[in-house]
Amino acid sequence: MITPMMSQYLQIKDKYKDCIVFFRLGDFYEMFFEDAKIASKELELVLTKRECGLEEKAPMCGIPHVSSPTYINKLINKGFKVAICEQIEESNASKGIVNRDVVKIITPGTYFNENSNDNFFNVFLGSVFYDIYNEVFGVTFGDITTGEVYSTSLDDASLLIDELMKFSPKELIVNEDFNFDKLLSPFQNEFLITTKDIAFFTNAKLPKNVDKEKNLYEHQINSIGGFYNYIYETQRMSLSNIKQVEFYNINDFLLIDKNTKKNLELITNTYDNSKKSSLFWVLNNTNTSMGSRLLKRWIEKPLLKIGKIIRRQNCVEELIEKYNLHANLKNLLSEITDIDRLISKISLMTINPKELLSLKKCLKLLPEIKRILIQFNASLFKDIYNHFDVLDDIYDLIEDSISDDAGIAIKDGSIIKENYNIEIDELKNIKFNSKECLLNIENKEKETTGIRSLKIGYNRIFGYYIEVSKSNYDLVPENRYIRKQTLANSERYITEELKDLEEKIISAEEKLNDLEYKVFLDIRDKVEKNVVRMKEVSRHIATIDCLFSLAVVAIKNKYVKPKITEDGVIDIHEARHPVVEKLLNKFNYVPNDVYLNNFEEQLHIITGPNMAGKSTFMRQVALIVIMTQIGSFVPAKKAQISICDKIFTRIGASDDLSTGRSTFMVEMKEVAHIMDNFTQNSLIILDEVGRGTSTYDGLSIAYAIIEYLTSISKVRPKTLFATHYHELTRIEEIIPNVKNYSVSAKKIGDNLIFSRKVSKGAVDDSYGIEVAKLAGINQYIIDVAKNVMKTLEKQIDCKDIIEYQNSQEEIIVEEIDETQEFIKKIKSIDILNITPMDALTKLNELVENSKNL
Known part of the structure; x- marks a missing residue:
């Protein structure tokens, strides 16, 4: 027959089939049956067995209760859920097996590992x-x-x-x-x-x-x-x-789809998925975890409304102008701990005394932060100042109640300050004066017995005792001393006086610890009632921190304030890539100009060799637009940015193995998504579209996309189109809103020198063989490649393609006109007033006309 304890476990497990149940038994969490098998494998625990009343013993493994956070973290990171099953009554309150139930379910979306370095990121x-x-x-x-x-x-x-x-x-x-x-x-x-x-x-x-x-x-x-x-x-x-x-x-918000977020490396890089070398890495000079998380959201969700952007810009500008306030502001912000997560612990009823002291430390800084805020005139700063609650009542509550030496334990006493609670003070007086009483008894016994080495000690088994060394046994008064323990070199005794004092001390300590615990819970509840106020202050601090970060980055990197418009023009002088210039020596970085609009400079075809900087140039334009629309200054000498509603990118090549799609299929899917969703105010970055298939197919597709973006769609988004199909540069002669730009390179002997400078005009060579040589391809392969290229090199005249395409469109238009005329004739027939002969004549005429369609 199954044991009562195992029956209880199985009933609980049946309710939480999708969880690993941590079943509390004493100081351990035990797992049984399938849970034990999974946990032993994932946590590298020894799998044992336990009698359970069935024919076979139950598989079992366990972990110490105090070590559970480490094991829970491992399971959560592997995608498991953990149900925490605890005793819900005291052992002495139950005649049989104690009641147990699940008190909390820990899942990947509801768990935060405090020991991790991910304070800058949310757990959504x-x-x-x-x-x-x-x-x-x-x-x-x-x-x-x-x-x-x-x-x-x-x-x-x-x-x-x-x-x-x-x-x-x-x-x-x-x-x-x-x-x-x-x-x-x-x-x-x-x-x-x-x-x-x-x-x-x-x-x-x-x-x-x-x-x-x-x-x-x-x-x-x-x-x-x-x-x-x-x-x-x-x-x-x-x-x-x-x-x-x-x-x-x-x-x-500016729409940034998943491909664009990845391609532009907004939050993490594509190399190892870390923050380094991302836009977030460049802009994140925040001092608080709240500010860092908010900055991440700003980067992922840039604004569309000019008024809101300018409000942020003006704050950044004023922070730069009033640089003398930076040191004080930075010092204050750097002392602010993660208020949001402390508030969460208050709501979850898991905050401890030491963490309340951390909260108090933050609250103490709020009046000084507000005094700094009053020195700013930007409207956003004024709004924050007017709604900035310094929470002095909560600070006073914690300051008056929680001892400065309080630790993390909430049931071991030493939490509450003197003069906060009269009853606690009385019990503390008994507890701490008892030490003096014990010392008095010890001194008195030394005088009475003449045993100078006599001392009073304490252990959990016997309580307080008098210890006498072996050499003084003959001086022990037999009528008053009661022997309790014999050791190798001493004897331990008790007296009636000592036991009476012990009872008072122990009683006071127990009552004191219980009372301090209850008072702490009351303090915690009072703080919890102000969670909304604290969250609001945390939000203001995060905003100040983000603006401060943008100002610091602008100063360090010599960014400028961009002018924001809605005229469709992007005009940037000496633009720089914010990440690349940080990774390179900034004096070696070559800046470039860019001018885009929805008319004569709508689509730029950018040619040049690999490694020349085409992709960097295009990405920097997109990044500068994003930086502008979050309210940041930008890496340029001068910038005018028209609001973009969407940014699309098609960069790089990769297979989608999970769905069996090839590189070319992935590319075309992404291009299709862009073609179906752009608007007049979108910015499109296309890099080497069509390279995933044959040259002729790729060239044809690239041409068709350019034509669609510039004429057929009637909606003309600003577009940067990098390509190795230098034949496409002939399009500039036919479509007026297409312009050629190139990243130049010079051949000096057999060597290739990159200028990194983007200028008007096209190149007629992709320098692929020269780049291969730079990459270390051996000379034999280079020589053979040159010979083959000479044999295969045939000019593909894109102008002929365009003229052919235009002639086809003229034919289509003529056919449409003839069809419309034919339909018009049919509609004009008045069938109610036509004679039979006229009807036959008309029908014959229509049949003859239809043969020509």
Whole structure:
């Protein structure tokens, strides 16, 4: 028959089939059956067995309770969920087996490893509700470790992919109608996906501001419901730090799709996926974790409204002008710890006394930060100043109550300051005066017995005792001393007086620890009631920190304030790539000008050899636009930037092995996405389109794309088009809004020297063989390649292609005109008033005309 304890375990495990259950037994968390097999493998634990009442022993492994965070972190990083099962009653309160239940479920989207170096990044849980009938998505992302919750509505699956790329959730919950296998295949190893039934999303208690928002769609409300339901299901409580949802519309921000984010290396590089060599790496001079996380969001979601951008710009400009305030501001900000995550611990009821002291240290700095803010005149700074709560009441509460020496333990006493609670002070008086009493007893016994080496000690088994060395046994008064323990060189005794004092001391200590614990919880609850106020201050500090960072970077790197317009013109003088110039010696970096508009300079065909800098040039234009629209100054001598609504890039080549798509197929899919979604205000970067197939196919496709972007579509986005098909440069002679630019190189003997300078005009040679030589290809191969090139070299006249294309279009137009005329004749027939003879004549005429169509 199965044992009572194992029966209890199996009942609990049945409720949490998708979790590894950590079953608390004494000082250990034990795992059984399949959970034990998984955990022993993933955590490298010894797999043992335990009697369970069945024919075979239950597989088992365990970990010490105190070491659990390390093991939990490993499981979470491997994509597992962990259900923490604890005793929910005291052992002496139960006659049989103690009651146990799951008190918390730890999942990838609800867990933050405090020992990691990822304070600069969020831990987002995503909730996606798919409305199968209207084919729309409600999307919510929230981070319970910082209290941020964002929600929007999307009408396209590609937009969902883009949002997933921006938020990078650790976990995603979806409704059962959502067929995610194909759509989310690119993310299959990046986050855990959990499917829930419809009711899980529709039957949830929502924050108040969700009910007040009138413009929310039902699918968006359902996604919010799923998010909050999952938080309650895993955390077993409502969290005060996430009771506010921030609604956003993707049309309020510059659209940067997943390929563009990756190609431009906005947050991480493409080499090892680290922050280094990314735009974030360049701009991140923040002093706080909150500021760093906010800066990341600014980079991923640049603004579209000029007014908001200029408000940020003006703050950066004033910070640069008032450089004398930088040192003080930096010192203050650098002392601010991660307030958001402290607030999260308050909401989760897990904050300890030492962390409250950290919060107090931050709050102490707020009045000084506000005194600095008053010295700025920019409107955004004034708004922050007017709403900047210094939280002095919370500071006073912690200052008055929590001892400066308090540690992380909340049940071991020594937490509460003197004069905060009268009863605690009385108990402390007994506890600390008892030491003096013990010393008095010790001195008195030394005088009475004459044993100068006599001393009073304490252990958990006997309590307080008098210890006498072996050489003084004959001086021990037998009538008062009661022997308790014999050691090798001494004897331990107790007296009635000592036991009476011990009872008072122990009673006082127990009461003191219990009371300090209760008072600490009361203090924590009082602080928790102010979570919304603290979050608001944290948000202001993050904004100040971001603006400070942009100012510092602008000063260090000699950036300029760009002029922002809506006239469709991008005009940058001596533009530089913000990342590349940091990696190179800035004195060796060659800046370049760029001028784009929607008319005569709409599309630039950029030619030049590999390694000459074409890709760097194009990327820097896109990065400067993004920097402008987050409110940053930019790496240039002068810049005028017209607001862009979307940036698209097609750069690089790679197979998509997960779906079996070739390099060329991936390229064409990306190009198709761009062609279907650009607008007049978009910026498009195309690098070597068509190279994934044969020369003739690639050249034909490249030509067709250029023609579509410049004439056929009637919507003419600003475009930079780099190519090795130098035959395409002839297009400039036919299409007036196409211009040729090139990155020049010089051949000096057999060597190739790159100038890195972009100038008007085209090159007629890609210098491929010279680049191969630079790469180290041996001379024999180089010589053979030159001979083959001479044999194969045939001029492809793109002008002929264009003239042929134009003639075909004229034929199509003529055919359309004839067809329209034929239809017009048919429509003009009055069938109610025509005679039979006229009808036959008309019909014959139409038949003859149709033969010519």
